[in-house]
Amino acid sequence: MAKSDKVLKRDKQIISPSYTRSIPFVIDRGMGWHVWDVDGKSYLDFSSGIAVMNIGHCNPDVVKAVKDQAEKLIHSASTDFYSDMIIDVAERLQDVTPGSFKKKVFFTNSGTESNECALKLARWKKKKHRIISFIGSFHGRTFGSMTLSGSNALHKEHFGPLVPGITHIPFPYPYRPVFGNEKTCGDDTLAYLEEDILGKVVPENEVAAIMTEPIQGENGYIIPPADFLKKLQKFCRKHKFLLIVDEVQTGFGRSGKWFASDVFGIEPDIVTLAKSIASGMPMGACVSRKEIMDWPKGAHASTFSGNPIACAAAKASIDYIKRNKVWKNAERLGKHGLDFLKDLKEDFNRKHNRKFYIGDVRGQGLLLALEFVKSRETKEPATKASEKILNSCFKKGLVTLHAGESTVRLVPPLVIPKEDFDKGLHILTDVLNKM
Numbered sequence: 474m475a476k477s478d479k480v481l482k483r484d485k486q487i488i489s490p491s492y493t494r495s496i497p498f499v500i501d502r503g504m505g506w507h508v509w510d511v512d513g514k515s516y517l518d519f520s521s522g523i524a525v526m527n528i529g530h531c532n533p534d535v536v537k538a539v540k541d542q543a544e545k546l547i548h549s550a551s552t553d554f555y556s557d558m559i560i561d562v563a564e565r566l567q568d569v570t571p572g573s574f575k576k577k578v579f580f581t582n583s584g585t586e587s588n589e590c591a592l593k594l595a596r597w598k599k600k601k602h603r604i605i606s607f608i609g610s611f612h613g614r615t616f617g618s619m620t621l622s623g624s625n626a627l628h629k630e631h632f633g634p635l636v637p638g639i640t641h642i643p644f645p646y647p648y649r650p651v652f653g654n655e656k657t658c659g660d661d662t663l664a665y666l667e668e669d670i671l672g673k674v675v676p677e678n679e680v681a682a683i684m685t686e687p688i689q690g691e692n693g694y695i696i697p698p699a700d701f702l703k704k705l706q707k708f709c710r711k712h713k714f715l716l717i718v719d720e721v722q723t724g725f726g727r728s729g730k731w732f733a734s735d736v737f738g739i740e741p742d743i744v745t746l747a748k749s750i751a752s753g754m755p756m757g758a759c760v761s762r763k764e765i766m767d768w769p770k771g772a773h774a775s776t777f778s779g780n781p782i783a784c785a786a787a788k789a790s791i792d793y794i795k796r797n798k799v800w801k802n803a804e805r806l807g808k809h810g811l812d813f814l815k816d817l818k819e820d821f822n823r824k825h826n827r828k829f830y831i832g833d834v835r836g837q838g839l840l841l842a843l844e845f846v847k848s849r850e851t852k853e854p855a856t857k858a859s860e861k862i863l864n865s866c867f868k869k870g871l872v873t874l875h876a877g878e879s880t881v882r883l884v885p886p887l888v889i890p891k892e893d894f895d896k897g898l899h900i901l902t903d904v905l906n907k908m
């Protein structure tokens with residue numbers, strides 16, 4: 474019996490079945506953009522451990538920083554004692570996050586905690602309780618973040634009552650616009666928000682903030698029209714709402730810039746971070762304009778906040794990204810990858826009477842996605858086909874991720890060389906051509 478099979482069997486006995494595994498991958502080790510299973514088989518990693526390993530698995534700078542720190546101090550209780558390490562990371566975050574204004578930072582242990590912090594901070598600062606969020610968004614699994622999310626009703630089933638005061642509106646999804654068409658859906662969303670939501674449903678003077686992902690991640694890399702976020706920011710300023718942007722998945726060079734907010738030219742009032750911030754060490758952060766985070770001692774805290782090993786990893790990661798301008802490779806390969814996927818779509822869809830088609834391809838930096846549909850006219854999601862593609866890629870040595878109802882995400886480490894990036898794209902092409 475293969476070692477992988479044994480692990481799958483043991484896992485089934487004791488691990489929560491709520492984990493969202495879609496391929497039988499039993500990971501053993503990783504290096505750069507390669508991962509190995511417990512049976513010694515190697516794979517190209519186009520998942521980056523769910524967009525975490527932007528600078529590659531076991532990046533030597535990070536490994537050294539973690540080892541050195543582990544010998545010195547493992548826990549600092551930073552909410553009760555002082556430590557220069559959290560300041561070192563906070564100063565770096567102030568420097569690289571969108572907006573050249575002064576900021577304040579609260580450290581968390583995950584993306585969902587960063588978003589809980591943002592939700593609490595917005596309510597605290599504005600002394601108002603309502604938040605507007607988007608359908609299709611994903612912000613995490615704890616109560617506030619779960620309520621803010623709108624990507625899958627299953628995430629909320631039987632968990633209610635949820636957090637009151639959160640209203641969801643459609644996100645401008647150019648391939649499936651709820652309002653208007655591919656080009657106008659951004660403006661039409663804002664008109665709906667102004668006229669219908671604020672006019673008829675939600676009293677404007679009770680709203681603390683609007684929260685959004687700049688590009689929806691778990692929903693399948695949904696990229697809004699280019700000017701939407703700038704207009705949303707203007708809308709927030711006009712109505713005196715805070716703008717919270719969740720950069721948990723899109724941050725740290727992934728989008729081809731430091732942050733996706735930079736791609737769209739916005740400067741959010743609050744930014745939430747996690748995933749790649751510390752290259753796999755559990756860490757997140759909520760970063761706000763300085764004047765917003767002025768809550769009193771005890772209003773928010775956490776035992777592990779700013780853990781020293783996570784701080785050492787974050788410092789090494791941010792310095793590595795800066796020194797090597799890692800976002801540039803993401804931008805260059807992202808453009809190349811998107812062109813490749815556009816050609817693949819055209820070639821694949823040329824043959825008629827297929828059981829499924831590539832409905833849409835999209836990308837920004839190394840956030841690339843293919844959405845599969847049963848028919849290009851009805852756009853009915855081809856969920857089974859996308860699951861099959863994921864599994865066939867895996868069998869051929871390529872690890873990818875599922876998203877939305879029928880989307881495959883390609884999220885390799887940003888440091889991958891073109892040659893290996895192309896190898897992955899050719900495995901995907903091969904899989905599609907054989908289906």
Ligand code: PLP
Nearest residue numbers: 583584585611612613690721722
């Ligand atoms: N926000 C976004 C945009 C995410 O993609 C995720 C996780 O996928 C989260 C928040 C939640 O992060 P975590 O799983 O670290 O709690």
